[in-house]
Amino acid sequence: MQRTLKLVTGLWLLSLVQIGAVAKETAAPALLTEKQTFEMSDFQTFGGKIIERVRVGWESYGQMNADKDNVVLVTHYFSGTSHAAGKYHPDDTTPGYWDAIIGPGKAIDTNRFFVVSVDSLANLNAYDANVITTGPASINPATGKPYGLTFPVVTIRDFVNVQKAVLESLGIKRLHAVVGPSMGSMQALEWATAYPDWVDRMVSVIGAGESDAWTTAALEQWATPIRLDPNWQQGNYSAENRPDDGLAAALALITQQALHPQFFARQGQQLGYSPVEQGPLEDINSRHSIVNWLFERAHGRAKKMDANHLLYLVRACQLFVAGHNGDLATGLKTVTAKTLFMPASSDLLLMPYLAQSAHNKLTAQGKHSDYQELHGELGHLEGVLDVSEQAQTLKTFLEN
Amino acid sequence: MQRTLKLVTGLWLLSLVQIGAVAKETAAPALLTEKQTFEMSDFQTFGGKIIERVRVGWESYGQMNADKDNVVLVTHYFSGTSHAAGKYHPDDTTPGYWDAIIGPGKAIDTNRFFVVSVDSLANLNAYDANVITTGPASINPATGKPYGLTFPVVTIRDFVNVQKAVLESLGIKRLHAVVGPSMGSMQALEWATAYPDWVDRMVSVIGAGESDAWTTAALEQWATPIRLDPNWQQGNYSAENRPDDGLAAALALITQQALHPQFFARQGQQLGYSPVEQGPLEDINSRHSIVNWLFERAHGRAKKMDANHLLYLVRACQLFVAGHNGDLATGLKTVTAKTLFMPASSDLLLMPYLAQSAHNKLTAQGKHSDYQELHGELGHLEGVLDVSEQAQTLKTFLEN
Numbered sequence: 001m002q003r004t005l006k007l008v009t010g011l012w013l014l015s016l017v018q019i020g021a022v023a024k025e026t027a028a029p030a031l032l033t034e035k036q037t038f039e040m041s042d043f044q045t046f047g048g049k050i051i052e053r054v055r056v057g058w059e060s061y062g063q064m065n066a067d068k069d070n071v072v073l074v075t076h077y078f079s080g081t082s083h084a085a086g087k088y089h090p091d092d093t094t095p096g097y098w099d100a101i102i103g104p105g106k107a108i109d110t111n112r113f114f115v116v117s118v119d120s121l122a123n124l125n126a127y128d129a130n131v132i133t134t135g136p137a138s139i140n141p142a143t144g145k146p147y148g149l150t151f152p153v154v155t156i157r158d159f160v161n162v163q164k165a166v167l168e169s170l171g172i173k174r175l176h177a178v179v180g181p182s183m184g185s186m187q188a189l190e191w192a193t194a195y196p197d198w199v200d201r202m203v204s205v206i207g208a209g210e211s212d213a214w215t216t217a218a219l220e221q222w223a224t225p226i227r228l229d230p231n232w233q234q235g236n237y238s239a240e241n242r243p244d245d246g247l248a249a250a251l252a253l254i255t256q257q258a259l260h261p262q263f264f265a266r267q268g269q270q271l272g273y274s275p276v277e278q279g280p281l282e283d284i285n286s287r288h289s290i291v292n293w294l295f296e297r298a299h300g301r302a303k304k305m306d307a308n309h310l311l312y313l314v315r316a317c318q319l320f321v322a323g324h325n326g327d328l329a330t331g332l333k334t335v336t337a338k339t340l341f342m343p344a345s346s347d348l349l350l351m352p353y354l355a356q357s358a359h360n361k362l363t364a365q366g367k368h369s370d371y372q373e374l375h376g377e378l379g380h381l382e383g384v385l386d387v388s389e390q391a392q393t394l395k396t397f398l399e400n
Numbered sequence: 401m402q403r404t405l406k407l408v409t410g411l412w413l414l415s416l417v418q419i420g421a422v423a424k425e426t427a428a429p430a431l432l433t434e435k436q437t438f439e440m441s442d443f444q445t446f447g448g449k450i451i452e453r454v455r456v457g458w459e460s461y462g463q464m465n466a467d468k469d470n471v472v473l474v475t476h477y478f479s480g481t482s483h484a485a486g487k488y489h490p491d492d493t494t495p496g497y498w499d500a501i502i503g504p505g506k507a508i509d510t511n512r513f514f515v516v517s518v519d520s521l522a523n524l525n526a527y528d529a530n531v532i533t534t535g536p537a538s539i540n541p542a543t544g545k546p547y548g549l550t551f552p553v554v555t556i557r558d559f560v561n562v563q564k565a566v567l568e569s570l571g572i573k574r575l576h577a578v579v580g581p582s583m584g585s586m587q588a589l590e591w592a593t594a595y596p597d598w599v600d601r602m603v604s605v606i607g608a609g610e611s612d613a614w615t616t617a618a619l620e621q622w623a624t625p626i627r628l629d630p631n632w633q634q635g636n637y638s639a640e641n642r643p644d645d646g647l648a649a650a651l652a653l654i655t656q657q658a659l660h661p662q663f664f665a666r667q668g669q670q671l672g673y674s675p676v677e678q679g680p681l682e683d684i685n686s687r688h689s690i691v692n693w694l695f696e697r698a699h700g701r702a703k704k705m706d707a708n709h710l711l712y713l714v715r716a717c718q719l720f721v722a723g724h725n726g727d728l729a730t731g732l733k734t735v736t737a738k739t740l741f742m743p744a745s746s747d748l749l750l751m752p753y754l755a756q757s758a759h760n761k762l763t764a765q766g767k768h769s770d771y772q773e774l775h776g777e778l779g780h781l782e783g784v785l786d787v788s789e790q791a792q793t794l795k796t797f798l799e800n
Contacts, residue, residue, distance in 0.1 A: 047681050149684050211675045213668025213690040214661035220691045221656065224649045228628040249624040256621065261614035261753065268613025275611045275721040281447050284549050284715060290613040291620045315684060321675040348748065353661065 031086035031095070031103045031110065033059045037132050038118070038166045046161075046324060049152035052141050057119040057132030058166050061085050061102055062110030071172050072108055072398070073163060074098065074117040075180030075187035077384060078313055079124045079254070079305075081131045082117040085110075088130065098181075100388040107391040108398060113176060118163045120183075121154045122313055126306035136235065136308035149235035154312060156186045156320045160194060163187070177201035177398055181383040182350065183313070186320045189358065192337040193323035199337040201398060206343055206374070206383030208350045209358025210321035210328045215350065218257070219314045225249035226307045235308050244299065247307040251298035257349045260379030267293065322358065329361045339367070340397045342390055344374040344382035370397060431486035431495070431503045431510065433459045437532050438518070438566045446561075446724060449552035452541050457519040457532030458566050461485050461502055462510030468572050472508055472798070473563060474498065474517040475580030475587035477784060478713055479524050479654070479705075481531050482517040485510075488530065498581075500788040507791040508798065513576060518563045520583075521554045522713055526706035536635065536708035549635035554712060556586045556720045560594060563587070577601035577798055581783040582750065583713070586720045589758065592737040593723035599737040601798060606743055606774070606783030608750045609758025610721035610728045615750065618657070619714045625649035626707045635708050644699065647707040651698035657749045660779030667693065722758065729761050739767070740797045742790055744774040744782035770797065 035057045043054040059082045064071065074084045076097075085102035087095050101107040102115055122135030136151040167175075175198050180188040185207025192202040208215065229246025231237050256264075267273075271289040279286035287295070323331025339362055343355035352373060362369040372393045374382040382389075435457045443454040459482045464471065474484045476497075485502035487495045501507040502515055522535030536551040567575075575598050580588040585607025592602040608615065629646025631637050656664075667673075671689040679686035687695070723731025739762055743755035752773060762769040772793045774782040782789070 151684075153681055153684055155681070212661065212665060213671075213673045214656075214664035216673070216675065216688050217652075217656055217664060217690050217694050220687065220694075221649075221653050224652070225625055225628055228625055228630075228646055228649060230628075230630040246628055249621075249628060252617075252624070253621050256614075256617055261612065261751065264614035264617060265612060271613075273613045273616070274727075275616065275719055276724055277719075280715060281553055281555070281719055284551075284553055284711060287620065288616050288718060290617050294617050294620075311684060315680060318688060319675055319677075319681055324676055327674075351661065 030090050031061055031099070032088070032090065033061055033083075033086040033096070034088065035059060035082070035130050035132065038169060040162075040165050043158075043162070045152050046155040046157040047153050051134065051152065054121070054134045054162060055132055056121070056134060056162055056166070057130070058082050059084065059086075059096075059117050061115040062113050064114035064170070064172075068170075068172050069174060069176065070113050071167070071175050072113045072115045073167070073175050073178040073191070074102065074108070074115055075159070075163070075178065075184035076117060076120065077180070077182035077184050078317070079251075080184070081123060081125050081128065082119045083130060084117040085115070097384055098387065101391050101394060107388070107394040108179065109395070112399070116167065116170075118166050120159045120313070121162060122151070122309045122316070124305045124309050124313060126304075126309050128304040133309075135306070135312055137306040148308060151308075151312065153315055153319070155316050155324065156183075156190045157194060157324050159187050159316070160190045164195065164198075173198070175199050177203060179203040179205070179394075180207070181205040181387070182207065182380065183317055186317065186322075189322045190320070190324070192335045192339065193331050196334045196336040201340070202335075202337040203340045203342065203394065203397065204355060204358070205387060206347055206350055206380055207341065207358075208320070208354035209332070209361070210354075211318050212354065215354070216318040218349075219318050222250045222254055223311050223314045225253070226310060229307070232307060235311075237307070243307045244302050247302040247305060247310065248295060248298040250307075250310055251301055251305070252294050255294060255298060258380040260346045260348060260377055262346075262377035263379065264290065328358065329365075332358065332361050332365065335362060335367060338369075338397070340370040340372070340394070342372050342374055342383070342387075342393070344376070344378070344380060346375075346377060346382065347380045349380040430490050431461055431499070432490070433461055433483075433486040433488065433496075435459060435482070435488070435530055435532065438569060440562075440565050443562070445552050446555045446557040447553050451534065451552065454521070454534045454562060455532055456521070456534065456562055456566070457530070458482050459484065459486075459496075459517050461515040462513050464514035464570070464572075468570075469574060469576065470513050471567070471572050471575050472513045472515045473567070473575050473578040473591070474502065474508070474515055475559070475563070475578060475584035476517060476520065477580070477582035477584050478717070479651075480584070481523060481525050481528065482519045483530060484517040485515070497784055498787065501791050501794060507788070507794040508579065509795070512799070516567065518566050520559045520713070521562060522551070522709045522716070524705050524709050524713060526704075526709050528704040533709075535706070535712055537706040548708060551708075551712065553715055553719070555716050555724065556583075556590045557594060557724050559587050559716070560590045564595065564598075573598070575599050577603060579603040579605070579794075580607070581605040581787070582607065582780065583717055586717065586722075589722045590720070590724075592735045592739065593731050596734045596736040601740070602735075602737040603740045603742065603794065603797065604755060604758070605787060606747055606750055606780050607741065607758075608720070608754035609732070609761070611718050612754065615754070616718045618749075619718050622650045622654055623711050623714045625653070626710060629707070632707060635711075637707070643707045644702050647702040647705060647710065648695060648698040650710055651701050651705070652694050655694060655698060658780040660746045660748060660777055662746075662777035663779065664690065728758065729765075732758065732761050732765065735762060735767060738769075738797070740770040740772070740794070742772050742774055742783065742787075742793070744776070744778070744780060746775075746777060746782060747780045749780040
């Protein structure tokens with residue numbers, strides 16, 4: 001395997017940005033980052049197929065030390081990207097998704113740790129200018145056309161292997177910790193099973209040790225609307241006629257499953273939701289306020305996302321069992337890392353039983369595993385939007 | 401739970417409801433029933449529209465007494481019919497869905513009560529020979545063609561009003577009780593709010609007092625796959641090109657939401673489910689065993705169902721708040737019936753908070769309301785397949 005590291009813009013520029021950020025820290029602690037590109041050839045998937053050219057984006061926060069032993073890898077969730085923290089520009093409206101826990105003095109302390117995050121293969125946000133990914137929407141060098149469904153099935157193990165290549169290109173040989181929410185938790189645990197010599201600590205947030213029958217079926221429900229959309233065309237859609245309705249329907253379903261009735265009740269209140277709204281009573285094609293809110297938001301998000309990529313992410317998650325080696329207990333046998341599981345008690349998507357199952361199996365194997373639930377009304381999204389509730393638990397785990 | 405779910409190998413083409421019934425039915429004496437037809441003209445909907453001709457099917461079990469004061473109305477769930485109990489012929493493979501609790505000496509004792517059930521408007525099973533319903537698939541007398549989406553939006557109140565007309569045609573003026581699961585619980589509570597003089601007792605099983613913002617959004621997710629199916633054609637599909645894929649996708653979603661991860665785990669075990677199955681690993685269009693099981697079953701069920709009818713049932717449920725009169729507390733003010741709420745603790749579709757909310761409001765209004773959860777691993781379907789767990793609670797409530 002030939003690996004090449006390419007930076008989108010000069011590394012010196014990033015250094016300046018980071019130095020600038022450090023200098024400004026006392027006044028306004030804005031953590032700045034920059035998307036970088038990693039490229040490799042002839043990547044072999046877990047399923048045995050070859051992807052001729054893989055390009056993915058990555059970001060980092062904090063400084064790597066001389067021994068290169070202060071590295072924390074953050075693995076992103078299903079609809080997420082490697083923009084885990086910080087801003088690209090000081091005037092960006094929002095920072096990366098876990099900015100509340102990644103930064104100077106925060107739970108994942110960038111004064112101590114060099115934090116790295118990598119865009120997944122088949123990243124959902126294929127048309128986001130800040131995302132670099134290789135998937136069905138990429139041009140197949142052999143044909144000059146998008147892969148579509150000829151792109152090989154990829155797995156969580158493949159995401160991990162790409163991350164490993166990125167880290168190796170930086171001379172890294174070991175991770176102080178790997179931490180991720182949701183689909184990111186799958187990658188984190190896969191790291192700990194597949195490359196135990198690399199991983200000292202593993203944190204699974206709103207996570208699962210495997211896709212059980214329920215989860216695999218639930219994931220399929222996300223794929224179905226895309227496959228039904230007439231524009232989908234067996235994956236061979238054009239840029240002008242993307243299956244946006246199917247994709248938006250999938251996103252609406254994912255969003256709802258990632259939230260909780262209590263959040264919807266509050267949102268409904270803001271919208272003036274009532275069961276007997278006049279439009280829906282009079283016209284079967286009219287929709288309730290809460291439905292419009294959900295689907296309009298989904299349509300907005302769909303613009304930067306690719307429908308085939310969603311199908312491939314669904315499949316990667318469906319195929320997940322830590323270790324990819326028979327059953328979960330067998331897969332976990334290789335783990336040597338200290339582990340911490342943080343499911344959300346109100347999670348309806350990856351319910352706490354999934355994290356408990358992995359935690360209990362590790363404990364039964366005599367390993368060190370911690371378990372701490374997140375509490376709150378956001379359901380699955382507690383692990384993304386409200387994870388700072390357990391910032392101290394995370395900080396203590398990472399610094400000991 | 402084990403007692404109701406003796407899963408007979410090779411019977412998986414049957415619905416879960418039917419399987420549950422098979423296991424229950426063995427020793428019980430055969431209660432026989434017959435589908436009857438009720439017809440009325442110029443039915444005015446809650447939304448103020450006129451349906452020129454309404455025809456619905458109904459069934460009864462037990463005998464009406466001379467005073468006509470021993471009537472129990474059973475209102476059916478979303479994908480259900482008026483076949484609540486008994487068999488049409490002694491050699492039918494399965495009895496009605498609540499046969500475990502309706503019959504001689506059972507919780508709803510047909511030795512005491514005259515039990516009536518009526519097919520809803522826009523009943524989902526439009527092409528079932530044993531269902532008689534009026535909905536979008538019916539011929540509009542004014543045009544000689546199916547209504548399609550020109551059929552007026554109908555509400556739970558309309559279902560109740562049709563039932564009332566059926567009962568009045570039998571000379572009935574009062575209900576000893578009205579009892580229903582899920583969408584049937586909405587009708588039961590609507591009866592108690594709209595016609596308090598009629599209703600002495602109301603039992604809501606796996607029910608809700610209103611469609612809150614969460615439920616209305618979740619119901620919309622059921623409609624979406626149908627609207628995406630190219631065969632749907634804005635509701636103007638032909639009998640030869642029905643949107644069966646969209647309908648099956650909707651049914652697969654409904655089925656999963658009505659069950660629970662523990663049921664799927666057991667089902668997955670029977671199928672030899674594993675996250676890393678070879679087909680799905682090699683081919684993005686191949687599916688896991690558990691997914692095939694779920695979707696093949698949905699396709700089988702779709703044959704007797706109508707896609708537009710599903711959209712209309714979704715809308716009826718979305719528009720539901722008991723009383724259809726502002727908020728739930730206001731709607732419940734008219735209730736004089738004794739009430740009993742029986743949600744299922746494992747329900748992920750209509751979670752117990754919904755029944756609790758109605759129960760608590762009634763109690764706060766100084767009314768007599770009882771609350772008893774069903775326990776078990778079947779999720780929402782506890783209330784259909786395993787309701788006999790609380791048969792004694794129900795029997796005591798009905799006979800006092």
